[in-house]
Amino acid sequence: MAMAVVESIENLVSARQLLQTSLEKSRTLASALDKMGPRLEEINQRLPSLEAAARSISIQQCAFSRIRDHVDRAIGPAVAVLKVFDTARELEKSLLSDPCSDLFDYLSVMNLLEEALKFLSDNCELAMKWLEGIFECVEDNAITNDCCLLNVKKSLRILQELQVYEERARLEGGALSAASRKLEIEFKRLLLENSVPLALDSLATSTAEQASVFASSSWPVPVIQKLQAIVQRLNSDNQLECCMSVYVDVQSSNAKHSLQALGLDYLEMSITKFDDVQSIEGYIDQWSKHLVLAVKHVYELEHRLCNDVFKKIGSEVATGCFSKIASQSGILAFLRFGKHVAESKKDPIKLLKLLDMFASLNNLRFDFNRLFGGEGCIKIKNQTRDLIRKIVDGACEIFWELPLQVELQRRSSPPSDGSVPKLISFVTCYCNQLLGDDYRPILTQVLVIHQSWKQEKSLEGLIPNQVHDIMKEIGLNLDAWSKAYEDISLSYLFMMNNHCHFRNLKGTKLGDMMGDSWLTAHEQYRDFYAVLYLKKSWQSLLAPLSQKGSNFLVW
Incomplete structure (x- = not known):
C-alpha cells in the first residue's frame, strides 16, 4: 500500500515537470511568433520586386541562349588563330639564326611563317565577323552585362592587331623583312x-x-x-x-x-x-x-x-x-x-x-650576237654596231683616198743621192700587204659591206683597180721627181734604181697583180736608164781625160 502511494506521488511530480516544460516552449514559440509577424510583413512587401527580378533573369537566360550559337561559332576560329599565332611566334624565333648553317631549312621556316601569317590574316577576319555578330546581339537584346561587352570589345581589338601582324612582319624591322635581309647577306x-x-x-x-x-x-x-x-x-x-x-x-x-x-x-x-x-x-x-x-x-x-x-x-x-x-x-x-x-x-x-x-x-x-643580243644589252649592241660602221667607213675612206695621198707627195723632193724614195718602198710594201692573204679577204668584205650600205652594186675588181691607180700616181711622181735633179746623170740613176725596185717585185702579190708585161716594162726601163746613166757619167769623165791625154801618153 505504501509502495503504491510512493509511485503515485512520483508520477505527479513527473507530470508537473512535463507541463512546466511544455509551458516554457509555448511561451518561447509565442514570443517567436510575435517577432515573425513583422518579418513576414517585410517579405510580403518585397515579393513584387523579387518577382520582377525573377522575370528579368528569365529574359537574360533566354537572350544568352540565343547568342550561344554565335559564341560557339566564334570560338573555333578564335582558338585556331591563337594556336597559329603561337606557332608563328616560334617560327620567328627560329629565323633569328643565320641561314648559312642550313639555308634550305631556313627557307622552309620562312615559307611556313608566311603561310601562318596568311592564315592569321584570313581567319582573324572570320573570327572578327562572328564577334561583331555577338556584340550586335548583346546590344540588340539589351543585355547589360558590362563585363561581357568589355571582353567582346577586347577580343575584337586583339584580332584587329593580329590581322595586321602579317603586314608588320613584312615591314622594315619585321620578322620576314629581317629574314630577307639575312638572305641578302648570305x-x-x-x-x-x-x-x-x-x-x-x-x-x-x-x-x-x-x-x-x-x-x-x-x-x-x-x-x-x-x-x-x-x-x-x-x-x-x-x-x-x-x-x-x-x-x-x-x-x-x-x-x-x-x-x-x-x-x-x-x-x-x-x-x-x-x-x-x-x-x-x-x-x-x-x-x-x-x-x-x-x-x-x-x-x-x-x-x-x-x-x-x-x-x-x-x-x-x-x-x-x-x-x-x-x-x-x-x-x-x-x-x-x-x-x-x-x-x-x-x-x-x-x-x-x-x-x-x-x-x-x-x-x-657570233659571240657578240649571242651574249649581247638581248633587249637588256641594247646600249652595248648599239655601240658595237656604231663602232663597226665607223671602222668600215673609215677604212673605205682611207682606201679610196690612197691615190690622192700618193699624189700629194709629188711636191716633195726626191732623195739627194738618187736612191729609192721611202714613199716608193712604203707604197709597194703597203700594196703587197693589202693584196696578201691576211688583208685582201678582209678588205674585200669591208668594201662589199660599204657598197651594200650605199645600196650600190658590188663592183668586180675594186681592189686591183685601186692598186693600179696608186701605181699610176707613183709613176707620175717618179717623172716629176726625176725632173727635180739638176744633175741629169743623177736623174738617170734615180730612175734606174726605182725601175729596178719595181722589177724586183716579181713573185710578190703586187707584181703578180700588175702582170708580166708591167714587170718587163720596168726591166726595160731599168736597162734604158742604166745605159743613159753610164753614158752620161762617162761623158763627164772623158772631158778631163782628153785635156790631160798627152801626159798619159808620155807615161
Whole structure:
C-alpha cells in the first residue's frame, strides 16, 4: 500500500515537470511568433520586386541562349588563330639564326611563317565577323552585362592587331623583312666565296685546249642551287631588285679584276694621242687580243652564270644583270677605244689597223650576237654596231683616198743621192700587204659591206683597180721627181734604181697583180736608164781625160 502511494506521488511530480516544460516552449514559440509577424510583413512587401527580378533573369537566360550559337561559332576560329599565332611566334624565333648553317631549312621556316601569317590574316577576319555578330546581339537584346561587352570589345581589338601582324612582319624591322635581309647577306657571302678573278695573263699564253677547259669552268652545282633558292625567295618578297644589285656589284667587280690583269690602262688614254697612229699601233694590236680574251672568257663565263642563277626567274632578269656587269667591268671602254681609233686622223697606215680591228670584231660576231643580243644589252649592241660602221667607213675612206695621198707627195723632193724614195718602198710594201692573204679577204668584205650600205652594186675588181691607180700616181711622181735633179746623170740613176725596185717585185702579190708585161716594162726601163746613166757619167769623165791625154801618153 505504501509502495503504491510512493509511485503515485512520483508520477505527479513527473507530470508537473512535463507541463512546466511544455509551458516554457509555448511561451518561447509565442514570443517567436510575435517577432515573425513583422518579418513576414517585410517579405510580403518585397515579393513584387523579387518577382520582377525573377522575370528579368528569365529574359537574360533566354537572350544568352540565343547568342550561344554565335559564341560557339566564334570560338573555333578564335582558338585556331591563337594556336597559329603561337606557332608563328616560334617560327620567328627560329629565323633569328643565320641561314648559312642550313639555308634550305631556313627557307622552309620562312615559307611556313608566311603561310601562318596568311592564315592569321584570313581567319582573324572570320573570327572578327562572328564577334561583331555577338556584340550586335548583346546590344540588340539589351543585355547589360558590362563585363561581357568589355571582353567582346577586347577580343575584337586583339584580332584587329593580329590581322595586321602579317603586314608588320613584312615591314622594315619585321620578322620576314629581317629574314630577307639575312638572305641578302648570305647571297653576297656565297658570291664572294665563289667569285675568283680569272688568270687572263696566263690564259693569253695557254694552248687552245687549256683555254677551252678554262672557259668552261663554273660554280659548283650546290652553290648554284643555293643562289637560285635565295633568288626565288627574295623575288616572292618583292626584293629581287636588291638581289640583282648585290649580284651585279660583286660580279662586275670580279670581272673588272679579271681584266685588270691584262693591263688595260691604254683604253683610257687621252684622245689627242690617237692621231699619231704609229705611236699606238701596239695598243691597237693589244686591243684586238684583249677583246677576244674578254669576250670569250670573262663575259662568256658571266653570261653563263647569270643564266644559271636567274633562269628560274626569267631570261630578262639574267640579261639585265649581265648587261650591267659587262658595262661596269669594261666592255664599253673597249668599244670607246675602238671608236677613238676609227675617228682619229685618216692616215694610210691606219687602214691596216682598222682592218685588223674589223677582223677581230667579225670573228667575235657570233659571240657578240649571242651574249649581247638581248633587249637588256641594247646600249652595248648599239655601240658595237656604231663602232663597226665607223671602222668600215673609215677604212673605205682611207682606201679610196690612197691615190690622192700618193699624189700629194709629188711636191716633195726626191732623195739627194738618187736612191729609192721611202714613199716608193712604203707604197709597194703597203700594196703587197693589202693584196696578201691576211688583208685582201678582209678588205674585200669591208668594201662589199660599204657598197651594200650605199645600196650600190658590188663592183668586180675594186681592189686591183685601186692598186693600179696608186701605181699610176707613183709613176707620175717618179717623172716629176726625176725632173727635180739638176744633175741629169743623177736623174738617170734615180730612175734606174726605182725601175729596178719595181722589177724586183716579181713573185710578190703586187707584181703578180700588175702582170708580166708591167714587170718587163720596168726591166726595160731599168736597162734604158742604166745605159743613159753610164753614158752620161762617162761623158763627164772623158772631158778631163782628153785635156790631160798627152801626159798619159808620155807615161
